[in-house]
Amino acid sequence: MNIGEVSQAAGLPAKTIRYYEDIGLITPLRDANGYRRFAQAHLHKLAFLARARGLGFSIEQCRTLLALYEDRARASADVKALAETHLAEIDAKMAELAEMRRVLADLVHACAGDHRPDCPILVGLSQPAKGD
Amino acid sequence: MNIGEVSQAAGLPAKTIRYYEDIGLITPLRDANGYRRFAQAHLHKLAFLARARGLGFSIEQCRTLLALYEDRARASADVKALAETHLAEIDAKMAELAEMRRVLADLVHACAGDHRPDCPILVGLSQPAKGD
DNA sequence: ATAGGGCTTCCCTCAACTGGAAGGTCAAGG
DNA sequence: CCTTGACCTTCCAGTTGAGGGAAGCCCTAT
Incomplete structure (x- = not known):
């Protein structure tokens, strides 16, 4: 071919x-x-x-x-170990994304999204996160 | 500074x-x-x-x-639109990772992980996914 | 005077490809 | 016989978001 x-x-x-x-x-x-x-x-x-x-x-x-x-x-153990390593990587990425999502969704929720300039998203980005 | x-x-x-x-x-x-x-x-x-x-x-x-x-x-609407776009990107990535995780976890679960060569993970990778 | 830390630019490297240019090959049609 | 178009080749550059490291200036302290 x-x-x-x-x-x-x-x-x-x-x-x-x-x-x-x-x-x-x-x-x-x-x-x-x-x-x-x-x-x-x-x-x-x-x-x-x-x-x-x-x-x-x-x-x-x-x-x-x-x-x-x-x-x-x-040994299938070697394959499994590699797969489990990767599974852990996936879990880590998902956790990271979930945390981003959580914070971002909060900000989006708080934003009116209208013609006015006031924007909790920008405010949120311009100051230390709550809990710091 | x-x-x-x-x-x-x-x-x-x-x-x-x-x-x-x-x-x-x-x-x-x-x-x-x-x-x-x-x-x-x-x-x-x-x-x-x-x-x-x-x-x-x-x-x-x-x-x-x-x-x-x-x-x-x-307009805060512009900010919100951008944030929502990014939120959708995050959701897409999470969905992709969740699907990978689902398939991979199944394979890992099926693998004995011992000294023998037989490995459902390698079998799974070497043949079309179920549902194709 | 010299030692150290901080600063500068410059260029290379990473992952995992993707795009595009310039050109060789091959089968079919006029 | 020639051309057209699809396929193949190599090579070089670009992508994202930096990180590493070299060579060399600057500044302060001793």
Whole structure:
């Protein structure tokens, strides 16, 4: 398969696939004309990467996941540990966003949103948060 | 005040303050020796920026907020609209994270996490998601 | 005079791509 | 046979919001 075809099949832009090759995540063969040639195994890897990225794993985490995926002697504990690390990262981000949301929603709620200049949002941003 | 002092007071690294000057968010004066000289107004702006960034507003949104902050003839509706836009962005990110979390937590839950290679997490990543 | 801290600019690096330019390749149609 | 258009190639630059570090000036204290 050429890059366009795997791109379609894996659901990744061709640019992204070239980038993944650049950083050593996949290594397709080359045709005589210089075109990348992908085997089924490459497509599987790319689809794997697409899903892992979709779950928010970083490229480096994906690299590790891919290595574990291909290591028949892996311990599932290693995979689980990585996934749990990432789960904790997600939880941290969600907590951060929830806190932002809480403060921001309060400010928005307090703002009349009319033609007048008085704005509790700007006031809130211009002074130390309550509780400091 | 020199940059070190406003850095302390605003809670922003000196590097960040220089960067904000670079991109035109603030424009401190200069002493004869080339040092940046910050007035109280600059400090207020920087603290404002620190809080807005802390709520997750992008730099460009901060630029707009700052302009509104300094515009006596603003309509609070404009501020509120921007804040609501950002609130929607936060909600979108939270929803995305929640979905990742849901899928990932399922996989983690299904994984024994022992010395054996069998791993539902890797299986989940290597095949289309249920519901596709 | 020198040591230290603070300040300056400049350029590189990060994640994870995306866009675009310049040009090679290939199959189909006139 | 030539052209057109779709596909592919490489390379370079830009994105967001800074952080790191080098080389070198400035200022104060001893």
